[in-house]
Amino acid sequence: xxxxxxxxRALWVPFPLGRPLGVVDDSEFQKSVMRTAFGLLDTATEPTxxxxxxxxxxxxxxxxxxxxxxxxxxxxxxxxxxxLAEVALLRPWAIETRRQRxxxxxxxxxxxxxxxxxxARAFASIAETGEVTSAPVVVDVAWAFDMPLLxxxxxxxxxxxYHEALAAQPGDTAPNHDALNRWIFGETVLGEALLxxxxxxxxxxxxxxxxLVRGLLIPEGHYRGxxxxxxxxxxxINPGT
Amino acid sequence: MVRLSDLHPVEAEHLSMRALAMPAVGPxxxxxxxxxxxxxxxxxxxxxxxxRIDPPFTVGSLDYRLIPGDTEFDDLVLSHIxxxxxxxxxxxxxxxxxxxDRLREFASSGEVGGVARWHYSFMGAMPDPSQFxxxxxxIGRLMAQDGxxxxxxxxx
Numbered sequence: 001x002x003x004x005x006x007x008x009r010a011l012w013v014p015f016p017l018g019r020p021l022g023v024v025d026d027s028e029f030q031k032s033v034m035r036t037a038f039g040l041l042d043t044a045t046e047p048t049x050x051x052x053x054x055x056x057x058x059x060x061x062x063x064x065x066x067x068x069x070x071x072x073x074x075x076x077x078x079x080x081x082x083x084l085a086e087v088a089l090l091r092p093w094a095i096e097t098r099r100q101r102x103x104x105x106x107x108x109x110x111x112x113x114x115x116x117x118x119x120a121r122a123f124a125s126i127a128e129t130g131e132v133t134s135a136p137v138v139v140d141v142a143w144a145f146d147m148p149l150l151x152x153x154x155x156x157x158x159x160x161x162y163h164e165a166l167a168a169q170p171g172d173t174a175p176n177h178d179a180l181n182r183w184i185f186g187e188t189v190l191g192e193a194l195l196x197x198x199x200x201x202x203x204x205x206x207x208x209x210x211x212l213v214r215g216l217l218i219p220e221g222h223y224r225g226x227x228x229x230x231x232x233x234x235x236x237i238n239p240g241t
Numbered sequence: 242m243v244r245l246s247d248l249h250p251v252e253a254e255h256l257s258m259r260a261l262a263m264p265a266v267g268p269x270x271x272x273x274x275x276x277x278x279x280x281x282x283x284x285x286x287x288x289x290x291x292x293r294i295d296p297p298f299t300v301g302s303l304d305y306r307l308i309p310g311d312t313e314f315d316d317l318v319l320s321h322i323x324x325x326x327x328x329x330x331x332x333x334x335x336x337x338x339x340x341x342d343r344l345r346e347f348a349s350s351g352e353v354g355g356v357a358r359w360h361y362s363f364m365g366a367m368p369d370p371s372q373f374x375x376x377x378x379x380i381g382r383l384m385a386q387d388g389x390x391x392x393x394x395x396x397x
Contacts, residue, residue: 001260005370006268007394014244018327020395021343024334030343034393035352038277041391047268103315105332108297144297144320153297153320156328163329177327178249212300219324220252227251 002049009040010049015056016177022056029056065175067166067183079196080124082189087120087158090165097168105160109153110144116161123154127196132204132213148204148213151197155217158190177219185222198223252325259368266371275354280390282347283357284308285380287365288331288338288397289321298322298364305376308360310341323366326397338397357389365396 002010013033015022021030036052044050071086094116098104104113111119115138122136132148145153162184166174175183185191198218204210208230215229222228245253274280289298291306297320298306308317314335319328331338341360347353361380367373384392 001256001263004260004263004265006266008269008271014247016247016327016330017325018397019330019337020397021337021340024330024337027336027343027346030336030340031346034340034343034347037393038353038391041274041277046271101332105318105328107293108318108320145299149299149322152322152324156324160328160332163332167329167333174329180327180329181249209300216300216322216324219249220255221249227255229255 006047007049008047009037009044011037011040011052012049013052018177019056026057063176063179065173065179065183067187068169068171071188078124079128079189079193080121083120083124083193084117086189087116087161090162091116093165093168094161097164100168104164106157106164108144109141109150109157111138111141111154111157115141116158119154119157123151123158123190123197124193126151126154126200127193130196130200130203132197132200132210133207148201148207148210149216151201152213152217155190155194155197159184162188162190181219181222194218195223198228262368264369264371274390277353277391278351279354281355281357281388282344282353282391282393283384283387283389284339284341284344284360285392285394286339286360286362286397287394288362289319289364290317290339290362291320292316293318301367302364303367303372303376304363305380306362308339308362310356310358310360321364321366321397338395340395344393354390355388357384357387359383359387 002012013020013022021033023029032054033052040048040050069089071089107113109119118138118141122138125136126132132151135143135147135150143150185194194217198214201210201214201217211230214223215227218228220227245257248256290308291297292308292312293316295306300322317335317339319331336342344353344356348356363373363376
């Protein structure tokens with residue numbers, strides 16, 4: 001993609017998506033990446049894409065990670081009840097991460113930082129009813145998006161809560177992106193709800209936006225074994241919803 | 242950018258298809274800025290990063306968000322629409338996406354002349370990058386007025 005854009009000076013880095021500076025909490029590694037990029041100011045005389053040769057240390061990211069918590073303690077009941085039970089199991093760990101960091105990424109959907117249960121109920125409602133056009137009504141939440149895009153951001157906030165819960169748990173290894181997705185879609189009620197919401201979006205076949213949002217909801221490779229994007233995906237420009 | 246071989250095969254195929262379909266954008270005017278130790282640097286992110294008080298990005302957003310240089314990390318969120326990158330790293334250390342602390346350290350040590358007062362954020366995932374031309378030129382003018390010599394673009 002950089003080749004198509006022809007930036008004046010670009011450093012290609014071999015790090016996972018979401019980690020452009022390579023390693024979290026490693027200021028020297030991050031600065032080494034930046035120094036190499038800035039070095040192109042002295043060496044490049046025409047549009048240049050240089051490879052960064054240094055691999056990021058593993059930093060405990062594991063393909064073979066498994067969650068120490070047994071989240072399947074409640075296998076019966078409504079999706080809402082089971083999702084709330086799962087959230088309750090994860091809550092102490094998420095609280096611990098927020099306490100340690102003094103911040104959270106939760107809330108892009110418009111929900112307050114402590115409205116995790118409200119979001120879980122809203123997301124389970126979308127999953128159970130298949131309603132992807134009208135926003136769920138939640139007291140004291142001013143949604144930042146309209147449906148169906150809202151469903152994707154509610155899901156993102158819940159995923160953020162799950163990530164925060166995992167971050168505080170003991171142990172030196174953390175899941176890489178693929179292991180995290182395999183856990184969510186293979187072992188959690190949230191994963192079950194995500195696929196049901198995706199199915200609801202599929203059924204809204206007269207809405208191109210709903211089909212697009214399915215691809216923005218489910219990471220590639222985790223929707224029924226394939227791509228969640230419709231075959232012909234066109235990203236509209238400022239389409240509203 | 243990640244190696245395609247490190248991605249889920251479905252995502253690798255999707256990105257490869259998008260890269261092939263991406264219309265080429267010609268090179269811009271070649272500019273040699275002043276030496277780094279005399280230059281002011283601004284960060285331009287494409288991570289869909291913004292302050293909580295700002296409107297979130299949406300599908301097809303071509304606009305940008307202003308990030309003042311003194312913004313606290315607990316005031317920053319991501320509303321990038323893609324489900325295909327790992328947000329947990331940003332949650333753990335925002336500098337991995339928005340390396341403002343690293344820039345300040347460079348400025349303190351003298352490696353960089355200074356840190357801009359304002360930084361900027363877009364949302365990537367746009368198949369036709371030429372659509373950003375108008376907003377790009379706008380922040381170019383703003384950065385020039387802010388005394389910025391170098392834009393450090395950090396894609397997600």
